[in-house]
Amino acid sequence: MVIYTVTTYTGNRHLAGTNNFIYIKLRGTEDESEEQNLYCMQGFWPGSEQEFKIDCKASLGELITVKLFSKPFMGLCDQWFCDKIRINTPEGDEIFFPCYCWLDWNEKLYLRPAKASLVFQDVKLIAQRQRMRHLVEQQKSFRWRVYAEGTPQVIDHDSATTLPPEVQFSFTKENEFYLTAAQQLVVLKLTGYADCRNSWESIQQLDICENRSKTIEYCREHWDEDEFFGYQFLNGLNPMMIQRCSTLPEKFPVTDDMVKDSLKGSSLEQEMKKGNIFLSDYKILDGLVGNVVSGRQQYLTAPLVLLYCNPHGMMLPIAIQLMQKPSKDNPIFLPTDSKADWTLAKIFVRNAEFGVHEIDFHLLRTHLLAEVFTVATLRNLPSPHPLHKLLFPHIRYTLQINIMARSQLISKDGFFATYTGVGGRSLEELLKRATASLTYRALCLPDNISDRGLKTVPNYYYRDDGRKLWDIINKFVAAFLSHYYEHDAHVKKDTELQCWITEIFTNGFLGSDSSVVRTTPLGIPSSFQTLQELIKFVTMVIFTTSAQHAAVNSGQYDFGGWMPNYPTALREPPPNEKGQTTEKAILETLPDVGTTVNGMAVLTLLSKDAADHYPLxxxxxxxxxxxxxxxxxxxxxxxxxxxSDSIEHRNKKLELPYTYLNPKNVDNSVAI
Incomplete structure (x- = not known):
């Protein structure tokens, strides 16, 4: 007779405990134990550790699986959240079996040891069968579905409540999320702002922000200054548009005479040769028709913005054209124009920025791609796979937050359709265009910075902090994966890994499923041939779901809480001639009162960290x-x-600290 000592760890979370009967069965290479009831008179309460003895006739050999199942106690049917099982064997070994799942009544869980293994290393037949069984069950629970033609596929669940419990929000996070939303709604209703369709009477009247951050205060004071306008292309919500300009596009006929005051007597050609001229081109918005908000047509533009990095390292706008095709009715606005003309032109750019940032750089490049990585991981990588273990912290809560976004933010009656100029049909079209133009290099920060010619531009804190984060993640990923994949042949031989990248390629980036095709025309891989290819891709996945999401998400209320800096919609068409703009015209163009405050409420919700957020x-x-x-x-x-210490030290010297890529502020996953 031999004895196995089993210790159970119940999760320390709301409703994790149970009074159900919990049964266990150990399976080894030599034999299996009898099913045994882990009888516990007081039940399994949250946060508890409880020890049990399992008697076996002889050693079971190397332990392969632990089977857990639950039966109701006195007709009471509840769930148990098991963190892990520890087993001390008669041979003196201590083996952990991670679980971190809910066990429902009359349900079974099969756990594998914590030690990671690749599919071809799991040579025992029982282990192979368990891997296959796990993936079959996962592929039934996590199915792909077309969200919109030409965009990444999503999880086939309409409601977060139908998701498997282990990928749903924690009780704390869910209640905190809905409480914050309810508080915002109550405040809006009580103040009478929510349904008001009047224009603001003055810019000063917009000063209604509560819980102001230092950045909101800075926006309020400097939103119409060129220095801050240019700064945001580098360190604002969307530091991804600006690129070095070496040749002026024909569609943007800026002359030296137009910008001579901005360039202090130098020429565009001279400054382009020096690398001081930059361009932000919103051509992706060209031809999109604005949404109708509160019965009133809204207007979209597709601006071109020319910027100059002056000798002091300031990025300054020097010319703005609001539509793509040059014409008499599409003037080029300049800093030397009237203050009202120049301010209104910048407002139209900031509105274009809202649409491109929220749909392309935020929704597509972080939320939807994170969902692709999550579904592919859950469907193709079983729990013993080292890449599953590596990625698991970076897929937490993503499915639920995206399902909620599709039902409340980008649905036909959601926030974007109700309160933004880029809502409705334009949103879907913009998402398709963004998907079609998305490249692999654009998702890899070092390549992206190099391709945009921004390796040496001064005061680019997103680049500086992001590159250091990329390198830290890459170093960790390289060492971790090299431990399991000793050479390239192991990468090629890992069928689970190849299925993972194939599903990402096909369902996420909409590539051909032909085995002949190795990459999309935009560089997305469909298979891995080398360890270095795998390391770079996994680095991109972790960076996208953590750092990149933080960079484009966390500052939404900071930069958007002062509405003129980030208007969700504009009620008047762009000016077709100079000299006609007044302050009244600007106020009539900006969103009405109700649209403004509802937009601010959503940005508040989307920027708020949960109490149980997990930093990178x-x-x-x-x-x-x-x-x-x-x-x-x-x-x-x-x-x-x-x-983190280095960033905080630098930020002490900055008038406006850049905090979004401080690792302390970066969530492990797309969870908000």
Missing amino acids: GHFPEHLHDEELPSKLIEDFQKDLEEL
Whole structure:
């Protein structure tokens, strides 16, 4: 007779405990145990550790699986959230079996040891069958669905309540989210702002923000200044549009005479040769028709913005054309024009920025891609796979937040359709255009910075902090994956890995499913041939779901809480001649009162960290028990802490600190 000591760890979360009967069965290479009831008179309460003895006639050999199942107690049917199981064997080994799942009554869970293994390394037949069974079940639970033709596919669930419980919000996060939303709605209704369709009477009247951050205060004071307008192309909500300009586009006929005052007597050609001229081109918006908000037509433009990095390192706008085709009715606005003309031109640019940022750089490039990575991971990588363990912290809550976004933000009657100029048909068309133009290099920060010619532009804190974060993530990923894939042949041989990238390629980036095709025309891989290819792609996945999302999400209320800096809609068409703009015309163009405050409320909700948010480098689940991966995690956390200290030291010297890529402020996953 031999004894196995089993310790159960109940999750320390709301309703994690149970009074159900919990049964266990151990399966090894030599034999299996009898099913045994883990009888506990007081039940399994949240946060508890409880020890049990399992008697077996002889050693079971190497433990392969632990089966858990639940039966109701006195007709009471509840769930149990098990964090993990620890088993001490008669041979003196201690083996952890991660779980981190809900076990419902009359349900079964099959757990594998924490030690990671690739599919071709799991040579035991029972282990192979368990891997296959797990993936079959996962592929039934997580199915792909076409959201809109020409855009990434999504999870086939209309409601977050139908998702498997382990990928739903925690009780704390869910209640906090809805409480914040309810509070915002109550405030709007009580103040009478929510349904008001009047124009604002003055810019000063817009000063209604509560809980102001330093950035909101800065926006309010400097929103119409050229220095701040240019600064936002580098360190605002969307630091992804600006690029170095070496040749002026024919569609943007700016002359030296127009910009001589801005360039202090120099010429465009001279400054372009020096690398000081930059361009932001919103051509992706060309031809889109504005939405109808509160019964009134809204207007979209597709601006071109020419910027000059002056000798002091300031990025300054020097010319704005609001539509793509030059014409008499499409003047080029300049800083030397009247203040009202120039301010209104910049407002139209900031509105274009709202549409492109929210739909392309925020929704598509972080939320929807994170969902693609999440679904592909859950469908193709079983729990013993090292890449599953590596990515698990970066897929937390993503499915639920995206389902909520589709039902409340980008649905036919959601926020974008109700309160934004880019809502309705234009949203879907913009999303299609953005998907069609998305490249792999654009998702890889070092390549993206190089391609846009921004490696040396001064005061580009997104680049500086982002590049350091990319390198830290890449270092961690390279060491982690190299531990499991000893050479390129292992990468090619890993069928689960190849299925993972194929689904991302096909369902996410809409590539051909032909095995002959290795990449899309835009560079997205469909298979991995080398370890270096895998390391770069996984680095991109983690950076996208953590750092990049933080960069384009966390500052939404900071930069959008002062509406003229980030208007969700504009009620008048762009000016077709100069000298006609007045302050009244600007106020009549800006969103009405109700549209403004509802937009601010949503931006507040989308920017608010939850109490249970997990910063980058935090691993709440005990998924590893091997010495090297555990050491790599410690080194990763140390590198992140050092970067955080460095950023905070730099920010003390800045008038407007850049905080969004401080690792302390970066969530592990797309969870808000």
